[in-house]
Amino acid sequence: MSAPTPSPLAIVDAEPLDRQEEVLTEEALAFLAELHRRFTPRRDELLARRAERRAEIARTSTLDFLPETAHIREDDSWRVAPAPAALEDRRVEITGPTDRKMTINALNSGARVWLADFEDASAPTWRNVVLGQLNLIDAYERRIDFTSPQGKTYALRPAGELATVVMRPRGWHLDERHLRADGRPVPGALVDFGLYFFHNARRLVEMGKGPYFYLPKTESHLEARLWNDIFVFAQDRLGIPQGTVRATVLIETITAAYEMEEILYELRDHASGLNAGRWDYLFSIVKNFRDCGRKFVLPDRNAVTMTAPFMRAYTELLVRTCHKRGAHAIGGMAAFIPSRRDAEVNRAAFAKVRADKEREAGDGFDGSWVAHPDLVPIARAAFDAVLGDRPNQKDRLREDVHVTAAELTDIASLHAEPTFEGLRNAVQVGIRYIEAWLRGLGAVAIFNLMEDAATAEISRSQIWQWINAGVEVTHEGRTVPVTAELVRRVAAEELAAVREETGAEAFAAGRWQQAHDLLLQVALDEDYADFLTLPAYELLD
Known part of the structure; x- marks a missing residue:
C-alpha cells in the first residue's frame, strides 16, 4: 500500500460549522500541516519515552533528580526572560473553557489572568475546538456578546482592564481526529496552539500583549524542549519577534516535579512561570506508582490537601525553584461554586478559600487560581495583604526550603x-x-x-x-x-x-x-x- 501523498494543508474531516471558515483558513491549515510534519515525530518519541520511564518506576518504585542534568541545577547564573508587563502581576487567575459566555465573564471577572482552557475544562468536541478559537478572536476584536436562554445579555465591559489571556492547549497524548495531515491525525496540542497563534499572535502584539500559553501534563524537560522549538519555529514562520511567546508550565505530573529547574531552563527565553495543581498531580502519582505497593496508596482525594507533607514539599520546592530563576510561582485552584440557596455553605467555603489563599501568599506564591468570579475578591485580598503595591514576590527566594527526592513521594507521611x-x-x-x-x-x-x-x-x-x-x-x-x-x-x-x-x-x-x-x-x-x-x-x- 503506497503512502498518502503529502498535502500542503491539514485536511478537515467534519460536518461544517457556522463561521468555521474564519478559523480554518487555507493559510491556517497550511501552518498546522507544517507544525505536524516538523514536530509530531518528536511528540511520538516522547510519548514512547513516557512509557519507558513508567516501566522503570514500576521496576524500582522510586524517582530521583536527574544526575545528567545536575549541572543545570547547580549553575546559579541563568534566569528566565523577564516577564512582559501583562504578566508581571498575576495575583489572581480565573480558569474556564472558551465557550462564549465564559469568555465574556472571565475577561470581565477582575482577575489579572484568564486561563482560556482547551484542555481539562473543555470536552474536545469539534464544535468546542473551532468555536472556542472563534470566541477568542471575537473577544480580541470586541465583537462578542451572548444572550442566555433566559434572555440575559452578556458583553465585554466598554472600558477598563480585561484579564490577560493565557491559553491552555490539549496535552500531547490526545490527537484531533477531525484534522489530518499526511494521512495521520494532527495532535490536539498542535491544533490548539497553531490556530490560536496563527490568528492572534500579531493582533496581541499590537495590543501590547502577546501569545501566552499554559503547557499541560508535561512529564519531562525534553517535552519542554519540544515546546520551545515549536515556539521558535512559529515565531520565525509568522515574523513575530523571538521571545514574544511566554509559557507557564503546569507541574502536574510527579516526574516533572523532579525536573522543574530543567523545564524552566529549556524554556528560559519563553518561560513565565510554573503552576502547582492538585488533582492531575495526584492522578500522576497513582498512575506511575499504581503497582508499587501499599505505601503509595492515596486516601480519599478530598483528604489529600495541599498541606499534606508530600504536597508541601512539592509546592515549596516549586516556589523556591521559580524565584531562584526569576519566574512566577502560581498556586492551585479554589474550585468552590457558590450556592444560590445556602448562605451558610457559602460562608464556610469562602472561609476555607480565604485560608488557602492566605497560606499560598504566605508561602511565597505570586498568584493563584479560582474557578468562579465570586472568588476573585477573596483571592485578591489574600495576595494584596502580602504583596501590597508590588506586582509579585519573586524576590522572596525561599532559601530555607530544602526538599529531598524521597519527600516528594512520601505518601505514608499523610495519616489518612x-x-x-x-x-x-x-x-x-x-x-x-x-x-x-x-x-x-x-x-x-x-x-x-x-x-x-x-x-x-x-x-x-x-x-x-x-x-x-x-x-x-x-x-x-x-x-x-x-x-x-x-x-x-x-x-x-x-x-x-x-x-x-x-x-x-x-x-x-x-x-x-x-x-x-x-x-x-x-x-x-x-x-x-x-x-x-x-x-x-x-x-x-
Whole structure:
C-alpha cells in the first residue's frame, strides 16, 4: 500500500460549522500541516519515552533528580526572560473553557489572568475546538456578546482592564481526529496552539500583549524542549519577534516535579512561570506508582490537601525553584461554586478559600487560581495583604526550603486511610463528570465544586489502585475489601439515584449509561488506561 501523498494543508474531516471558515483558513491549515510534519515525530518519541520511564518506576518504585542534568541545577547564573508587563502581576487567575459566555465573564471577572482552557475544562468536541478559537478572536476584536436562554445579555465591559489571556492547549497524548495531515491525525496540542497563534499572535502584539500559553501534563524537560522549538519555529514562520511567546508550565505530573529547574531552563527565553495543581498531580502519582505497593496508596482525594507533607514539599520546592530563576510561582485552584440557596455553605467555603489563599501568599506564591468570579475578591485580598503595591514576590527566594527526592513521594507521611464514603464519592463524581463530558461539557459543577477532567482521572485511578492494592474500608460496621464487585454495586446504586433525581425522561436524554460503563471500564480493567479521555474521545459526537 503506497503512502498518502503529502498535502500542503491539514485536511478537515467534519460536518461544517457556522463561521468555521474564519478559523480554518487555507493559510491556517497550511501552518498546522507544517507544525505536524516538523514536530509530531518528536511528540511520538516522547510519548514512547513516557512509557519507558513508567516501566522503570514500576521496576524500582522510586524517582530521583536527574544526575545528567545536575549541572543545570547547580549553575546559579541563568534566569528566565523577564516577564512582559501583562504578566508581571498575576495575583489572581480565573480558569474556564472558551465557550462564549465564559469568555465574556472571565475577561470581565477582575482577575489579572484568564486561563482560556482547551484542555481539562473543555470536552474536545469539534464544535468546542473551532468555536472556542472563534470566541477568542471575537473577544480580541470586541465583537462578542451572548444572550442566555433566559434572555440575559452578556458583553465585554466598554472600558477598563480585561484579564490577560493565557491559553491552555490539549496535552500531547490526545490527537484531533477531525484534522489530518499526511494521512495521520494532527495532535490536539498542535491544533490548539497553531490556530490560536496563527490568528492572534500579531493582533496581541499590537495590543501590547502577546501569545501566552499554559503547557499541560508535561512529564519531562525534553517535552519542554519540544515546546520551545515549536515556539521558535512559529515565531520565525509568522515574523513575530523571538521571545514574544511566554509559557507557564503546569507541574502536574510527579516526574516533572523532579525536573522543574530543567523545564524552566529549556524554556528560559519563553518561560513565565510554573503552576502547582492538585488533582492531575495526584492522578500522576497513582498512575506511575499504581503497582508499587501499599505505601503509595492515596486516601480519599478530598483528604489529600495541599498541606499534606508530600504536597508541601512539592509546592515549596516549586516556589523556591521559580524565584531562584526569576519566574512566577502560581498556586492551585479554589474550585468552590457558590450556592444560590445556602448562605451558610457559602460562608464556610469562602472561609476555607480565604485560608488557602492566605497560606499560598504566605508561602511565597505570586498568584493563584479560582474557578468562579465570586472568588476573585477573596483571592485578591489574600495576595494584596502580602504583596501590597508590588506586582509579585519573586524576590522572596525561599532559601530555607530544602526538599529531598524521597519527600516528594512520601505518601505514608499523610495519616489518612481510604474510606467507603471516599469510594462512593469517586464513583458519584466520576459518573456525573463523564456524562457531562460526553455531552460536550468540560467544566462541570458537582456538589458545589467545579470539576474538570482531572477530577475524573483521580477518581477512577483511585478506584483502580484500591482494588489492586487490596485496600479495605469500613462499611455498615464491617471491614470489607474494595473489589470490582463492590464498585459495580456502588455504581449501580449511583445510576439508580441519578435516575430518581433527574426523572426518567431527562435520564434517557442523557449519556448516563455510557458514563457508567466507561467509568467501570477504566476503573476495573486489568490494563490501566493512561488517560480516561482516550477511550472517552471515541464516544464524543
